[in-house]
């Protein structure tokens with residue numbers, strides 16, 4: 001009975017959260033602005049009262065009246081160096097969180113029955129730990145349900161969905177403690193009865209993926225740009241056979257270059273939505289249903305697009321970085337947190353009619369395409385296979401992976417100040433990850449410990465750098481995906 005009541009109450013909470021996030025109407029503008037301001041002040045107050053780190057940083061600032069630009073900025077190294085003091089639940093300890101995440105049996109489980117824990121993807125160099133409570137996770141789902149998918153316009157009747165659960169294919173890494181996985185690991189039980197979730201791995205060979213997708217006949221496919229390119233090639237080759245039930249494709253975790261979006265859309269005949277988010281704020285945006293931009297969920301986060309000196313740049317102009325303030329995660333306050341992405345917010349209203357700000361483009365997480373030769377067959381190798389291995393190495397300051405030859409790779413790594421890294425431990429971590437993906441016998445891998453990693457001429461470190469070149473006889477469209485960020 002208690003379980004039943006809790007389930008009903010969870011469902012009501014989800015329904016209310018979804019309702020509060022339905023696409024805004026012009027008449028709501030004032031009410032929404034006030035709600036955002038209230039949330040912002042509540043966050044500052046809460047951080048000041050419960051986080052010793054923020055209390056120190058906020059000294060001398062009138063939190064009831066200050067502008068956001070009066071507050072100090074924050075970055076990943078500061079967050080990780082002071083994590084115990086940043087967290088607002090004084091019972092949370094970094095060492096306990098790390099221990100919890102070191103056990104794969106805890107994937108999808110709540111720490112202390114209330115906290116979802118994950119690592120950042122590490123695409124900015126250093127992995128970090130992110131803790132959010134159940135309410136914050138619910139907000140993430142609610143935003144996606146309310147704004148992310150065309151079927152939410154038919155939110156009711158429930159009955160229809162109960163009889164015809166929407167089929168989702170999620171093509172990512174294998175389940176783990178990384179952001180996009182966390183989202184699906186914690187998918188609310190009550191929502192599961194309206195959907196059928198098929199989780200596939202980007203590391204499977206294309207023929208395995210194709211068979212699973214042919215069997216599952218998804219209505220929705222969510223994946224990374226590189227995997228979307230792969231399944232597009234398989235569709236064009238006639239291997240992938242979808243019977244017309246597909247409604248939408250969603251790109252996550254990687255920038256989506258316009259030519260690729262167009263190629264995928266043309267092949268599948270459905271819109272590709274593009275979500276810009278990160279572990280620090282998974283509910284940051286929802287994909288626009290008309291363009292390939294993302295709409296900022298501006299009651300859940302503040303995103304300041306700034307130049308190198310943290311001065312705001314006007315809409316329509318790309319910044320040098322963004323400062324993120326997460327308005328819904330009170331457990332681990334993230335206030336004016338620096339992220340090295342080059343973001344452009346549109347100066348014009350979006351074609352789709354949404355009143356939410358449009359993030360037109362995101363660049364900066366630049367990486368080259370890696371590839372491997374598996375028994376004479378050339379396959380794309382997502383850089384994630386290496387990143388995944390590093391999630392538990394929180395003494396890591398910077399990393400870079402190099403493809404130096406056919407199936408040979410080198411990792412360069414530097415430690416945080418005052419910490420040391422073991423090349424042997426890093427080698428073992430990567431080997432484990434490669435073994436999980438069935439690639440341990442294929443790839444030769446070396447580790448170089450260095451003091452620092454030299455950035456490119458653009459000032460950015462290229463995390464995945466192919467110094468060997470594309471595979472022989474690369475079919476067109478397999479060039480490195482990203483221009484220099």
Ligand SMILES: [Zn+2]
Pocket residue numbers: 288289290291295350351352353354358
């Ligand atoms: Zn739009």
